[in-house]
Structure formats: C-alpha cells, structure tokens
Amino acid sequence: MPSRQGIGLMSGTSMDGLDLVCCTFTWEGDQYQFTLDQAESIPFDPRWKGRLLYLEEQSGEIFAKTHVYLGHYFGEAIRGFIDRHSLKPDFVAIHGQTIFHQPDRNFTAQIGDGETVASYLPCPLVSNFRNKDLALGGQGAPLITLGEQHLFPDYRLFLNLGGFSNLTYGATAFDISPCNIVLNHVYRHQVDGKEGQDFDRDGALAASGRLAPELLSALNALSYYHKPPPKSLGWEWVQGEVLPILDDWTGTTADLLHTFSVHAARQIGAAVRQVGARDEPMLVTGGGRYHRFLMSQIAAELAPEGIRIVEDVPEGWVDFKEAIVFAFLGLRTLQGRPTTLASVTGAKHDVVTGSIHLPPTGGWAMFAG
Incomplete structure (x- = not known):
C-alpha cells in the first residue's frame, strides 16, 4: 500500500494562529487512511495580525509586499516545524491567508506567495486551492x-466552527454564518486590553449576557440565510452586512456576544434541518468548540432533530482537522485527483485544483528525462 508523509498549514479567517500538522497517508485505489504524526499551533505575531486585518484597505504595493513577506513567514514556520521534529516530508500544502473572497464576482485571494514558501522547503509545495474552481x-x-x-468515514455530518461556521452532510456542504470572525472582532474592539486576551475565553462573557430580541431578528433576516447552496462567505460580506447591524447596537458587549452566539446557533440549527439530517452523530471541530455558551446553544437547537455532538473526539481532530484536510488535498493534487466537488461548490464539474511549486534544489520532477 503506497504511503506518503505530508505537512499541512492552515491559517484561518479568525487569525488566531498557524496550524501545522504532519500526517502519513496510505491509500488503496480511492480509499485513504491517515495518522497524525505531529501537530503544532503557532500564535500569529501581533504585528502580522494587525497588518492582515486591514490589508484590503491598503495600496496595491503594500498588498504585493505583504503577499511575499507572508510567504517568508509561512516558510520559516514550516522549516522550523520540520527541523524541530526531524521530519522528512514528501510534500507540503498550504491554504494561505484569505484577504478577499467574493465568489459572486468570481474572485478570491489567499496570500502567502507559494514560490517564496517553497524556497524554504526540501519537497514540493501545493498552494492556491480555490481559483480554478472559481474559474469553472x-x-x-x-x-x-x-x-x-x-479521512473521517465514520461520520456523515460535520460542523466546523472557525471564522465562519460550515456544515457538511454527505456530498452537500456550505458556509452557514459568521462565527469566531465576529465574536473575536467584537471582543477585540470592545474588551481587548482590559482582560489581557483578544477573545472571549470559554464564552464566559457571552454566557453572562442576555438576549436582545430586536438584534437577533435583524441578524436572522439577512438575505444570505435564505439563499440555497452552493454558497460561501467572506469577510467583505461581514463588513457590509453584519457589522452595520452590530454598530447600531447600543447595549452591552455581553448582551451583544450572547445574542450573536444565539444567532449563530439558530442558523446552524436551520442548516441542519435544511439538509434533512436526523438522528446522526455530528463531529464538531474548530476553535468555536471551546466556546461553552455557543456549544450549549447548538446542542439545544439540534436536540429535537436527534443530532448528538460527538464527545470522545480523537486527539488533534478538534484543533487541526482543517490542516489535516489541506495536507490531504495537497496529496490529491499531486495525484492528479479532484480536490473540489461540483455538488458542493457549484463548479461545472469536480476540479483538480492547486498550484505546484518545486523545491529550489531540484530532485523532484513530474516528467523525468
């Protein structure tokens, strides 16, 4: 049975850090298995977080410089991960940092220049997993x-609670609503510095608040929630549609966080009902899993459908599932196999995505001779 070791790097929209994994993949035909060999989460340098949060407002020159400089930052992080654990990867895959995502306008932008990252590596790098799907x-x-x-064949129902919440049920998947990207934004702008952290740890402040019915109604009325899939969300949509509603809110931060958490949970409940899932275990991953108040609201929303949140999750899956999957997608690209599904993204057909960057010292070729 063939075997390859790959590294995945994920940097999500919530900008809480770089998630790095090293996995060994084996396969027979189109059946895959994996082991999680190493995993680390590296907090974003605060200077990088500040630069990336407002990059879409900057000049083209600053955008281009940041694309390259972030490539160095990613490359150094991956090289350090390799050296610390004495790894010998066959390939590396990175998602990049999303700055723009406007699929209705046919473009998306993930930065962290692949050629720059590859200059640090002893093996091929795969990046740029989205653009070809958009082009189709x-x-x-x-x-x-x-x-x-x-990679997780024991489950059919998945919920990821990252910057955005997204749902997978069988071959259907879509972004549900903003999640940590808004909760962290609110906390960072209204509380950060007073508590010595830039997120609501365990959802404690949200739990202390009270529901604001008018705010909840305004959020639930957003038109995105009534669109059928395929659909996906980006920070620009949050800026244009969600933040104006929150900015008009004159209540307490605790009540805002409480109400937005209830809103996110209700949209998750609506999405589960939309796909017709019932009496299923659901694998919940991502940083939002640690937000106790949000999780309690999700559990209450899903209880009438018989949806059971999986409690005994193998080590590493909650924090690193997306990085694991991107390592897997890098393998699929190098195998020439599809990495996106038309049933999910709405592309004309399943698509093999990803740009391949070869190591600077050679020793790897698609065509020998």
Whole structure:
C-alpha cells in the first residue's frame, strides 16, 4: 500500500494562529487512511495580525509586499516545524491567508506567495486551492468536504466552527454564518486590553449576557440565510452586512456576544434541518468548540432533530482537522485527483485544483528525462 508523509498549514479567517500538522497517508485505489504524526499551533505575531486585518484597505504595493513577506513567514514556520521534529516530508500544502473572497464576482485571494514558501522547503509545495474552481463557475468553497469523506468515514455530518461556521452532510456542504470572525472582532474592539486576551475565553462573557430580541431578528433576516447552496462567505460580506447591524447596537458587549452566539446557533440549527439530517452523530471541530455558551446553544437547537455532538473526539481532530484536510488535498493534487466537488461548490464539474511549486534544489520532477 503506497504511503506518503505530508505537512499541512492552515491559517484561518479568525487569525488566531498557524496550524501545522504532519500526517502519513496510505491509500488503496480511492480509499485513504491517515495518522497524525505531529501537530503544532503557532500564535500569529501581533504585528502580522494587525497588518492582515486591514490589508484590503491598503495600496496595491503594500498588498504585493505583504503577499511575499507572508510567504517568508509561512516558510520559516514550516522549516522550523520540520527541523524541530526531524521530519522528512514528501510534500507540503498550504491554504494561505484569505484577504478577499467574493465568489459572486468570481474572485478570491489567499496570500502567502507559494514560490517564496517553497524556497524554504526540501519537497514540493501545493498552494492556491480555490481559483480554478472559481474559474469553472464554482464558489471555491468549502474545500474540506472531500477530506471529510475520505479521512473521517465514520461520520456523515460535520460542523466546523472557525471564522465562519460550515456544515457538511454527505456530498452537500456550505458556509452557514459568521462565527469566531465576529465574536473575536467584537471582543477585540470592545474588551481587548482590559482582560489581557483578544477573545472571549470559554464564552464566559457571552454566557453572562442576555438576549436582545430586536438584534437577533435583524441578524436572522439577512438575505444570505435564505439563499440555497452552493454558497460561501467572506469577510467583505461581514463588513457590509453584519457589522452595520452590530454598530447600531447600543447595549452591552455581553448582551451583544450572547445574542450573536444565539444567532449563530439558530442558523446552524436551520442548516441542519435544511439538509434533512436526523438522528446522526455530528463531529464538531474548530476553535468555536471551546466556546461553552455557543456549544450549549447548538446542542439545544439540534436536540429535537436527534443530532448528538460527538464527545470522545480523537486527539488533534478538534484543533487541526482543517490542516489535516489541506495536507490531504495537497496529496490529491499531486495525484492528479479532484480536490473540489461540483455538488458542493457549484463548479461545472469536480476540479483538480492547486498550484505546484518545486523545491529550489531540484530532485523532484513530474516528467523525468
């Protein structure tokens, strides 16, 4: 049975850090298995977080410089990960940092220049997993569905609570609503510095608040929630549609966080009912899993459908599932196999995505001779 070791790097929209994994993949035909060999989460340098949060407002020159400089930052992080654990990877895959995602306008942008990253590596790098899917009429998202199907076959229902919440049920997947990207934004702008952290740890402040019915109604009325899939979300949509509602809110931060958490949970409940899932275990991953108040609201929303949140999750899956999946997608690209599903993204057909960057010292070729 063939075997390859790959590294995956994920940097999500919530910008809480770089998730790095090293996995060994084996396969027979189109059936895959994996082991999680090493995993680390590296907090974003605060200077990088500040630069990336407002990059879409900067000049083209600053954008281009940041694309290259972030490539160095990623490359150094991966090289350090390799050296610390004495790894000998066959390939590396990175998602990049999303700055723009506007599928309705047929473009998306993930920065962290692949050629720059590859200059640090002893093996091929795969990056740029979204653009080809968009060029073929798709959303370029969600990208993790194939990995969920192949790597976690004991489950059909998945919920990821990252910057955005997204749902997978069988071959259907879509972004549900903003999640940590808004909760962290609110906390960072209204509380950060007073508590010595930039997120609501365990959802404690949200739990202390009270529901604001008018705010909840305004959020639930957003038109995105009434669109059928395929669909996906980006920070620009949050800026244009969600933040104006929150900015008009004059209540307490605790009540805002409480109400937005209830809103996110209710949209998750609506999405589960939309796909017709009932009496299923659901694998919940991502940083939002640690938000106790949000999780309690999700559990209450899903209880009438018989949906049971999986409690005994193998080590590393909650924090690193997306990085694991991107390592897997890098393998799929190098195998010439599809990495996106038309049923999920809306592209004309299943698509092999990803740009391949060869190591600077050679020793790897697609065509010998």
